[in-house]
Amino acid sequence: xxxxxxxxxxxxxxxxxxxxxxxxxxxxxxxxxGRYADEFRLVRRHASELREWFDRNTGWAxxxxxxxARLRKVPGVLTDPTHPARDATRGARPFTRRRYVLLxxxxxxxxxxxxxxxxxxxxxxIVLDAADPRLTEAGIxxxxxxxxxxxxxxxxxxxxxxxxxxxxxxxxxxxxxxxAGDALYDVERRILAGLLATRLGPSTVRADNxxxxxxxxxxxxxxxxxxxxxxxxxxxxxxxxxxDPVVYYDELTDAELSYLTRQRGFLTARISQLTGLxxxxxxxxxxxxxxxxxxxxxxMPEQGTHGHVTLLLAEYLAAAEGPVTLxxxxxxxxxxxxxxxxxxxxxxxxxxxxxxLVEQAVSRLTAxxxxxxxxxxxxxxxxxxxxxxxxxVIREPGSAPVPSQRxxxx
Numbered sequence: 359x360x361x362x363x364x365x366x367x368x369x370x371x372x373x374x375x376x377x378x379x380x381x382x383x384x385x386x387x388x389x390x391x392g393r394y395a396d397e398f399r400l401v402r403r404h405a406s407e408l409r410e411w412f413d414r415n416t417g418w419a420x421x422x423x424x425x426x427a428r429l430r431k432v433p434g435v436l437t438d439p440t441h442p443a444r445d446a447t448r449g450a451r452p453f454t455r456r457r458y459v460l461l462x463x464x465x466x467x468x469x470x471x472x473x474x475x476x477x478x479x480x481x482x483x484i485v486l487d488a489a490d491p492r493l494t495e496a497g498i499x500x501x502x503x504x505x506x507x508x509x510x511x512x513x514x515x516x517x518x519x520x521x522x523x524x525x526x527x528x529x530x531x532x533x534x535x536x537x538a539g540d541a542l543y544d545v546e547r548r549i550l551a552g553l554l555a556t557r558l559g560p561s562t563v564r565a566d567n568x569x570x571x572x573x574x575x576x577x578x579x580x581x582x583x584x585x586x587x588x589x590x591x592x593x594x595x596x597x598x599x600x601x602d603p604v605v606y607y608d609e610l611t612d613a614e615l616s617y618l619t620r621q622r623g624f625l626t627a628r629i630s631q632l633t634g635l636x637x638x639x640x641x642x643x644x645x646x647x648x649x650x651x652x653x654x655x656x657x658m659p660e661q662g663t664h665g666h667v668t669l670l671l672a673e674y675l676a677a678a679e680g681p682v683t684l685x686x687x688x689x690x691x692x693x694x695x696x697x698x699x700x701x702x703x704x705x706x707x708x709x710x711x712x713x714x715l716v717e718q719a720v721s722r723l724t725a726x727x728x729x730x731x732x733x734x735x736x737x738x739x740x741x742x743x744x745x746x747x748x749x750x751v752i753r754e755p756g757s758a759p760v761p762s763q764r765x766x767x768x
Contacts, residue, residue: 386429401427417593430555434598436572440725445513477541508535604727606643642740663702668719672745681735688712
């Protein structure tokens with residue numbers, strides 16, 4: 359029996375819309391040129407539907423023009439430090455506080471500058487701006503005389519290149535770092551102007567401490583009716599379900615938990631329909647699982663030595679009865695090295711490397727919502743039970759106990 363043409367076209371439309379949505383969730387800034395040009399064209403074709411869905415369900419604005427598509431994502435949790443910007447060429451090291459300050463100063467200088475700029479000129483402008491008394495009082499200063507400062511600026515520039523804000527015309531960042539040369543860039547001003555994803559201009563924020571300032575930057579209009587409050591909760595919960603590896607019930611307010619309990623099926627179904635993510639509901643929370651495993655910046659398990667160490671420490675933490683200190687984890691890595699070291703890289707077996715291996719493993723586990731850092735040590739979160747060996751009992755809300763066998767991944 360031949361499938362009607364209308365059904366074929368509807369199926370193709372739904373598949374293309376899903377690809378476009380997933381592209382935006384994975385890369386909220388898509389350029390018309392370069393690696394994601396095909397995804398950009400798909401987003402532009404479905405811009406109207408995507409704009410309506412994201413506005414209604416998440417409150418994220420979608421801006422599309424001839425050069426770029428920008429989904430202005432607001433995090434579900436403003437204070438989550440587990441997904442930092444990273445240096446693309448030096449071991450994916452996370453940005454430090456100084457690099458974030460440099461990034462802000464660089465963006466400010468580029469906003470005021472011309473359509474082309476040399477790296478040395480950008481550095482000079484940053485040095486002038488960093489003389490602001492408020493930065494000095496905070497203990498932040500830049501002279502760009504030391505190699506480590508120039509390395510930090512090079513990392514910032516590489517991030518801006520990756521985002522499409524800068525386009526290299528001549529030279530290399532390494533030449534500037536070594537003091538042997540310079541680099542020249544075109545400034546893509548339209549993309550630069552679209553980077554900021556706040557509802558208020560930063561200069562209008564009046565709060566003093568960081569948490570309040572972040573909240574004020576993205577605050578919605580006055581929620582003076584039940585309808586507006588429910589809309590705000592729907593948007594906040596959908597943002598978390600889309601962005602966070604796991605949404606734990608104990609991290610929600612009473613009002614959010616009550617709303618999620620009533621609307622869980624509706625919220626997860628809408629997300630699944632658009633993105634293809636599948637809801638995994640447990641007694642402790644909800645995870646939107648990606649069957650394709652490509653809509654994430656952190657994976658578990660991961661290949662190689664660091665991935666193996668992370669899996670072994672995940673099993674160890676899952677079996678622990680309470681917090682485990684970093685020193686105890688480092689001792690466990692030394693024990694594991696004696697057992698599995700023959701399969702690890704040579705550098706990982708060197709004395710003292712256990713501290714770095716533990717830090718990388720813990721960073722990955724916390725980023726995935728599988729563990730958390732506390733003042734007493736590292737604590738396993740419920741989702742880590744899937745990496746434990748032995749019987750675990752999982753209860754759905756309001757249901758009888760259900761036994762489930764969970765084995766550590768190979």
